[in-house]
Amino acid sequence: MSRLDINKTYKLYIGGKFPRTESGRYYAVNNSKGDLIANMCMSSRKDFRNAVVVARKAQSSWESVTALNKGQILYRIAEMLEGRKAQFVAELIAQGETKASAEKEVDLSIDRLVYYAGWSDKYQQVFSAVNPVASAHFNFSSLEPTGVIAMMAPENQGLLGLVSIVAPAIVGGNTVIILASESKPLTSISFAEVLHSSDVPAGVVNILTGNSEELYSHMASHMDVNAVVYCGKNQSIITEINELASNNLKRTIFYKKNDWTDNSCESPYFIEKTQEVKTTWHPTKV
Amino acid sequence: MLPNLNNLPTYDTVGVNERIDRFRSRSIKKASKVEGLKLALSMIDLTTLEGKDTRGKIEQLCYKAMHPHDTLKDIPTVAAVCVYPTYVAIAKEALKGSGIQVASVATAFPSGNSKLQVKLDDTKYAVEQGADEIDMVISRGEFLSGNYQYVYDEIVAVKKACGKAHLKVILETGELDTLDNVRKASEIAMYAGADFIKTSTGKIQPAATMQVTYVMFDAIKDFYLKTGKMIGMKPAGGISTSKIALQYLVMLNEVLGEKWMNKKYFRFGASSLANDILMQLVKAETGAYQSPNYFSKD
Numbered sequence: 258m259s260r261l262d263i264n265k266t267y268k269l270y271i272g273g274k275f276p277r278t279e280s281g282r283y284y285a286v287n288n289s290k291g292d293l294i295a296n297m298c299m300s301s302r303k304d305f306r307n308a309v310v311v312a313r314k315a316q317s318s319w320e321s322v323t324a325l326n327k328g329q330i331l332y333r334i335a336e337m338l339e340g341r342k343a344q345f346v347a348e349l350i351a352q353g354e355t356k357a358s359a360e361k362e363v364d365l366s367i368d369r370l371v372y373y374a375g376w377s378d379k380y381q382q383v384f385s386a387v388n389p390v391a392s393a394h395f396n397f398s399s400l401e402p403t404g405v406i407a408m409m410a411p412e413n414q415g416l417l418g419l420v421s422i423v424a425p426a427i428v429g430g431n432t433v434i435i436l437a438s439e440s441k442p443l444t445s446i447s448f449a450e451v452l453h454s455s456d457v458p459a460g461v462v463n464i465l466t467g468n469s470e471e472l473y474s475h476m477a478s479h480m481d482v483n484a485v486v487y488c489g490k491n492q493s494i495i496t497e498i499n500e501l502a503s504n505n506l507k508r509t510i511f512y513k514k515n516d517w518t519d520n521s522c523e524s525p526y527f528i529e530k531t532q533e534v535k536t537t538w539h540p541t542k543v
Numbered sequence: 544m545l546p547n548l549n550n551l552p553t554y555d556t557v558g559v560n561e562r563i564d565r566f567r568s569r570s571i572k573k574a575s576k577v578e579g580l581k582l583a584l585s586m587i588d589l590t591t592l593e594g595k596d597t598r599g600k601i602e603q604l605c606y607k608a609m610h611p612h613d614t615l616k617d618i619p620t621v622a623a624v625c626v627y628p629t630y631v632a633i634a635k636e637a638l639k640g641s642g643i644q645v646a647s648v649a650t651a652f653p654s655g656n657s658k659l660q661v662k663l664d665d666t667k668y669a670v671e672q673g674a675d676e677i678d679m680v681i682s683r684g685e686f687l688s689g690n691y692q693y694v695y696d697e698i699v700a701v702k703k704a705c706g707k708a709h710l711k712v713i714l715e716t717g718e719l720d721t722l723d724n725v726r727k728a729s730e731i732a733m734y735a736g737a738d739f740i741k742t743s744t745g746k747i748q749p750a751a752t753m754q755v756t757y758v759m760f761d762a763i764k765d766f767y768l769k770t771g772k773m774i775g776m777k778p779a780g781g782i783s784t785s786k787i788a789l790q791y792l793v794m795l796n797e798v799l800g801e802k803w804m805n806k807k808y809f810r811f812g813a814s815s816l817a818n819d820i821l822m823q824l825v826k827a828e829t830g831a832y833q834s835p836n837y838f839s840k841d
Binding site: 306309475478479480481501504505 | 830831832833834835836837
């Protein structure tokens, strides 16, 4: 007897759970031949709002997880991804990649997670400083995470693009809400399953699927979000994000790269972008 | 006189849940939502009942009660501030001229385990200090042992000790186990002279739920039909979001009707609800989701 196909229902990832969008909307993702490969949730601003609430809740405890432990957790994500390589390669191929480029993208994603896992207890030394001052003070600068970050992932590389901006943000103690690539969203939700089995606390990474044109203004205007990351080239969107973000002085970060495979796409400066520098003046003489 | 408690309606949890799901699915948007939120804000008993309360905390809370938000236009003040008896005078002084009531818990709150004379002294002390409203607790131990007459007599005595002050009777539904018990306790409280019946102290989980509130509404409705007297209702504890508050208002409107839709007959006992309502109102005005960082802590 022939078996029925068991197709995966792709849902969202919010607060360590896999809910459907509250809006009940979905959109179809087709392959290059025009065949349906999946129906994805079309997230609404309310899904985003709910994700911010859980991300905020998770942030302070994630920040206080030790650097060693954060590194271990990132490495664990890499291990889990390694074990499910085949599934990710298959999804990337379904979305139009060649076998070779799909394999390369998954490998690079795993390596990038390991790369940032290694940085977890090192970037602080690189970016912190003891500053010379002319008064009787011990003056030093250290880093603190920016907080809750709303992100719009690169459109081009569904998995690698997402990993490349999420990993440096979370290794630095931030929590994120990321809107996956609209045209290549499959791997984002499968990646959520990987996160789910990697000791990443609920709410640290929240993944939405849908349309960035619909959501960017809410991401940029939400008063409880501390930074916005936009990967794209639409200049009018960039301008509007900057304007809306100014209301609560959000940090805005824009990446215009098309290709995230390059070595220049991994560096501790990606971590530093979502860190705040705190400088302390400590009196040394009475 | 203690009413006959043998012929009361009984409540089926499945049925009550079905009814409540209807209230929860009402969609209230835009202008009506803003109106609803303002109404809910005006019904709040802003509460602090902690061992660590201080004069400063009470004064801060009273300021918040009078000035919920400084830039939002046309928003009401809250209905009352609810504190322990020792802080009543401070609250009274801080709220002078604002028209906001001072409510005080009394009668060995929250357990209610003390002898009657101590409870009456507690009540009289709160009234002397200037409390406009007294929130008493019933003796749940006696109630659960079936000693209804004791519970009834106690409420009657406390009501007398209240003098002009309004009496709210806390049933502490989280300790009454069944909806039928909630109905029974409501009945005793109303016949003993309560002006309000109230779900919880906020110290026991579960505190207010829509289920018990529904049963208490139902009791109030029957009491009104029988005696013509309108009793107020105050769910307290665990109502922390605007969405839930609106659902309570929907239920209030559909079970008891418009006559009850004001702070004279309905209150929310809450502390964090006020800020959530303010955040929603600012969201409605500006279009941007808000952060608690920009609202006063209370």
